[in-house]
Amino acid sequence: MAESVISLKNVSKCFKRYQHPGDRLKEMICPDRKLADEFWALQDINLEIPKGETLGIVGRNGSGKSTLLQIIVGTLTPTSGSVNVKGRVSALLELGSGFNPEFTGRQNVFFNAQLLGLNKKDIEEKFDAIAAFADIGDFIEQPVKTYSSGMFVRLAFAVATSVEPDILVVDEALSVGDEAFQRKCFARLQSIQESGGTVLFVSHAATSVVTLCTSAILMDGGELLLAHTPKVVISKYQKLIYADRDKVPELKEDIRSLNKLTKQECETDRDDGLASTNGEVKSEQCLPTSKEYYDEFYDPGMIPSNTVRYPSRGAEIINPRITTLQGTVVNHLIGRQDYIYTYSVNFYKSTSKVRFGMLIKTISGFELAGASLNGYTQSVKYVEAGTTIVVKFQFQCLLNPGVYFLNAGVVGAVDGDLTYLDRCVDVAMFRVQPCTESCGNGIVDLLIEPCLTVVNSDVNSDVNSDCLVKEASGEVI
Structure with missing residues (x-):
């Protein structure tokens, strides 16, 4: 096991809140008098982060994520515990932290890099690369107080990653830049990962955490609720943020219980994403029962074990499944064939502005594709209680061989606001079988058709390809 580069033991952080400014002085003079309200931002955090790990940190606003990072980097000291x-x-x-707003970008590069441990000569050697990565043009010579938030992030990220850190901490900063810059940042993060660096990454973007991180933790109310794989942590996080307030304590207890299990017990999914069911039906509503399902393209044991269901607000999604165009249920798909993803929705309350959606994801949770019936013309204006609506999404399977997961969701107006009436995450799964016609790699089949053109008449024409043509005549060899 790799050595730990970050170790926190029983770390807690308490902030004192005073009703009046003078109360702080009174408490200093008379220590026995307690005039402050105590707010515990962190409580008994125990965490070991190995070298080379990329740790995703997620949690609701105010959960203690930023406080945890500040203690790790040393800008805050813990009330108790060791780091x-x-x-x-x-x-x-924080945006612009460590930058002097009166200094120019160039001055801040030198100032900030020196704080990070570089000498002046090293900074001069790296400056052109830093300026090129930030790509803010002549603004590098202007005071940073004139910068936009995007320019701030560009320069700060360029400096932070140019010093070749052993540990890089990123707190929501990448959400500010444009798409092109974000892609450049993720490429830089990947290079740090490949060189054995450790990354702490805070984000509310589930896809970024799942694709970038090797492990993740869930924070809530100053407590480290769960440490697990990014996919498991994100699924519990999404369930937590959409849970009814009175259900949160029970849900948090369920999440805590995952930490008490052994790693083997926690990993209920095999490498292919299948659950070990031993033939037991896990949900009557989500599993088909009639014999039409049990053919060569349907595996009854192919059941997601990590399904997350949001609290129902007047509707319930029933029996999500994939069928052929003729209506036969399947979960083994053939590439480049047409299928239908369908589910029924029972409405227990009358509602308006109803919309339906679906999403396809990889085993790691990366969102590949989806569809949502949005807008005035695609939504259902009003649905009476007791109504059942069958939803169908027809699609061509342009995925390469592998296992994939499906979400289903229905949105409607509740007290004037659009919200999920029901949502199921990882509610169904399917496997794509190899297609002999495809020569594609990766995840998505782009229907690529290779063509080889002879540009030298001396080339060996024994190439066995229907696509090989002579440039001069255009004839197929």
Whole structure:
């Protein structure tokens, strides 16, 4: 096992809130008098982060994520507990933190890089690369107080990653930049990962956490609720943020219980994403029962074990499944064939502005494709209680061989606001079988048709390809 570069043991952080400014002085003079309200931002955090790990940190606003990062980088001291960090730490915390607004971008590069441990000569050697990565043009010579938030992030990220940190901490900063810059940032993060660096990454973007991170933790109310794989943590996080307030304590207890299980017990999914059911039906509503389903293209044991269902608000999604165009239920699909993803929705309350959606994801949780009936013309204006609506999404399977997961959701107006009436995450799964016609790699089949053109008449024409043509005549060899 790799050595830990970050170790937190029983770390807690308490902030004192005073009703009046003078109460702080009174408490200093008379320590026995307690005039402050105590707010515990962190409570008994125990965390070991190995070298080379990319840790995603998720949680609702106010859960303690930023406080945790500030304690790790050393800008805050814990009220109790111990923190041990090994190596050079570079952090992107609050927007513009560590920058002097009166200094120019160039001056801030030198100032900030020196704080991170570089000498002047090293900074001069790296400056052109930093400026090129930030790509803010002549603004590099202007005071940073004139910068937009995007320019701030560009320069701060360029400096933070140019010092070759052992540990890089990123707190929501990448959500500010444009798409092209975000892609450049993720490429830089991947290079740090490949070089053995450790990354702490805070984001509300589930896809970014799942695709970038090797592990993740869920924070809530200053407590580390769960440490697990990114997919498991994200699924519990999404369930937590959409849970009814009176259901949150029970849900948090269920999430805590995952930490008490062994790693083997927690990993209920095999590498192919299948659940070990031993033939037991897990949900009567989500599993088909009639014999039409049990043919060569349907595996009754192919059941997601990590399904997350949001609290129902007047509707319930029933029996999500994939069928052929003739109506036969399947979960083994053939590439480039047409299928229908369908589910029924029972409405228990009357509602308006009803919309339906679906999503296809990889085993890791990366969102590949989806559809949503949005807008005035695609939504159902009004649905009476007691109504059942069958939803169908026809699609061509342009995915390469592998296992994929499906979401289903229905949105409607509740007290004037659009919200999920019901949503099921990882409610169904399917496997794509190889297609002999495809030569594609990766995840998506783009229907690529290769063509080889002879540009030298001396080339060996024994190439066995229907696509090989002579450039001069255009004839197929």
